Amino acid sequence: MISQPKIMPSPRELWWRVHVLTWKTPVWQSLYSTLLRLRNKRLHGFIANRDTELVIEAFPRSANTFLFHAIRLSSARPLRIAHHLHDVIQIDRGIRFGIPIVVAIRDPLSAFVSYRLKSPEISAATMEEIYTSFYRHILAHHEKILLVRYEDIIQNTDKVVAKILDLAGISPDQRAMISTDAVFSAIDA
Numbered sequence: 001m002i003s004q005p006k007i008m009p010s011p012r013e014l015w016w017r018v019h020v021l022t023w024k025t026p027v028w029q030s031l032y033s034t035l036l037r038l039r040n041k042r043l044h045g046f047i048a049n050r051d052t053e054l055v056i057e058a059f060p061r062s063a064n065t066f067l068f069h070a071i072r073l074s075s076a077r078p079l080r081i082a083h084h085l086h087d088v089i090q091i092d093r094g095i096r097f098g099i100p101i102v103v104a105i106r107d108p109l110s111a112f113v114s115y116r117l118k119s120p121e122i123s124a125a126t127m128e129e130i131y132t133s134f135y136r137h138i139l140a141h142h143e144k145i146l147l148v149r150y151e152d153i154i155q156n157t158d159k160v161v162a163k164i165l166d167l168a169g170i171s172p173d174q175r176a177m178i179s180t181d182a183v184f185s186a187i188d189a
Helices: 011-022 026-039 064-074 088-097 108-118 124-140 150-155 157-167 180-188
Strands: 054-058 081-083 101-105 145-149
Touching (some): 054 064, 054 088, 064 081, 064 101, 064 157, 064 180, 081 088, 088 124
Parallel strands (some): 101 145
16 A cells, blocks of 8 residues: 655644644733734734724635725724734734624635635645634624624625724714725725
8 A cells, every 4th residue: 555645734834723723822812913013014013902993803715805995995084903814812802902893704615715726735624723713712702793794795895884883983974985896996906
């Protein structure tokens, strides 16, 4: 019998595996925040802090970017939004600081296929582990989180954004009407 060679996981896959195992621990969250501040100032700017007005998070490829730009374009004033870490640290910090939290959810198969197209080095098993661990954490705090379905974000953008802006304390007179074309243009830019 011929044995199959073991394929070493990519550095990105290893990162996710370690990350998922440790991301709920306070020590890791402090270390992760410090690592972002030192190594990736752009991403560190996305982390929830005391000045943040809204947290938007999700498993990758779940309309996080679309929702972020739709909210940003709909608010007549700039909002301080923590987003795009795809990490439970955002949820924990949002809860700790009393920030409204919105989490997008997409069915796993569609999310995995989309993520795999973008990041083929991440195995399906690791994606499943990330997804399951992330949403299990969300469910543990569901009463403090607005969970929004991917389909609603894409098909009923105005209603979803209005609900989120209400949550963030943005009154109707501080809102602008947007189109999905405007959102896609902002994403492309």
